[in-house]
Amino acid sequence: MGRRAAAIAGIAEWKAQRVWDRPMFMLEACAQLAQEALADAAIDKDAVDGLLLPPVWESPMFGPSAAAEYLGLAVNFAEVVDLGGATGAGMVWRAAAAIEVGACETCLVLCPTVPPPPQQGGDPAKMRMPAYLGGDAWGSPQGQFEIPAGMVAATPSFAQVAQRYRAVHGLREETLARIAVHERDNAQTNERAIFRGKPITVEDVLASRRVCDPLKLLEIVMPCFGGAALLVTSAERAAQGPHRPVFVSGFGERLTHKSITYAPDLLDNPIRAAAGRAFGMAGASREAIDLASIYDCYTITVLVTIENAGFCKPGQGQDFVDERDLRRDGDWPLNTHGGQLGAGQPGLAGGLAHVTEAARQLMGRAGEGQLRRCDLAYANGTGGMMAEQVALILEGA
């Protein structure tokens, strides 16, 4: 039996869009997501006493208090979390831990990724990841040794992982393609997915443009806009809500590096420790999970995460994938919302989407994509270059 002190009680999530038609400031998006998550949980705003949010664009300093002021909250726990793609999952365990030790009882977890209104009119911007990802700050090691070498954005770094995998274990491009295809199939029942109505085949993936060898275009997420939020509260309060409470049963976090160059091992990454702690804390076995909600910025991310999270031994991930059907009606459902490969990557909300989908499945609210049975889920977040890693075990009450 894992932890039972805190549970997810409410979900808010916006449809991913390549072009966002209603620009808003981040504080405005936080307010809207908070309103929707509270309504979904049927919890009064005055009950909120905890707040987790990413760095606030309108208040680079004092972000938590800026948000508390804007949303009209009085909170006993507030934190800016900056873990890239693992931010959402990192917020969820922080909320659960704060609730368990009594620091607060009801936490808003907010991940907006929307463009602000243009300052002087003009068309809404397309979502583009900044090439340097903050690595160009004065004194940054990346600015001195990675950016001048062309190691920018994320794709060249994940391609290094894939190429190393090829050298050590051999790489079957059809197997990686199959991950993208099954996830895309899952996206077909997700009304928020950017690629709904656009299924693909293994041949499509293999024929797509080579971007950074060995990664091809259809193995890479599409950056877009969106937003997601969760309401995490005490087990007692969650039990009074309209939905099946989703316990944060176990969690783990691990960081060792920022640049993939300096990762202790390109293939044995920090998710091993994070997942080990999460499964151990939850007292859950790998075989018992009904859903794997695995961070998937690239197909290779899924493959090495399956291995490192302990679902199979190192080097056996491709056999594991080939022997299983990863679709929602298959024997090992993976990313039933389509993952970010199928649903789009709305920044930090794309990371939280792996948690919102797990919560939705455990609550029995996944609609067309609902699993027949879902009582236990593994959700994880990967930030940076296989760097920040957070694993969660979520369990239906």
Add this chain to the structure above:
Amino acid sequence: MGLQHTPEGRPVALANPTSRPFFDAAREGRLVLQRCPRDGFFFYPRSHCPRCLGTDWSWEAASGRGTVHSFTIDRVGHAPGLGAEVPYAIAIVELEEGPRMTARLVDCDPDSVHVGQEVEARFEPLLDVAVVHFTPRA
């Protein structure tokens, strides 16, 4: 900003007091690394050894040789200023002394690059610093 740009728009390092000796040596065609008396070589330049946090390291000459630990061929040119070079190979090189370093592989056919390939450093002085590349060893 922690970068400077060549007139052609290539981003290059802005050296700081800690990294200045590395770039000064690179401008002269020498690869130097810091070495901790207890833990050995480390890279990139740091004020403290990343194993023991000691500060009694010294700059030492490195061989400039290494092997390709992994690589990719960037066919779209993610890096601003390198568009004209597409396709180019970026490798994580494991130096003979132990640390890893990321660099472009130059003067070779990108499609011939492979993991385990033996490479050696090449230095391209730019502005007041230098960019370190690697090239296959003959």
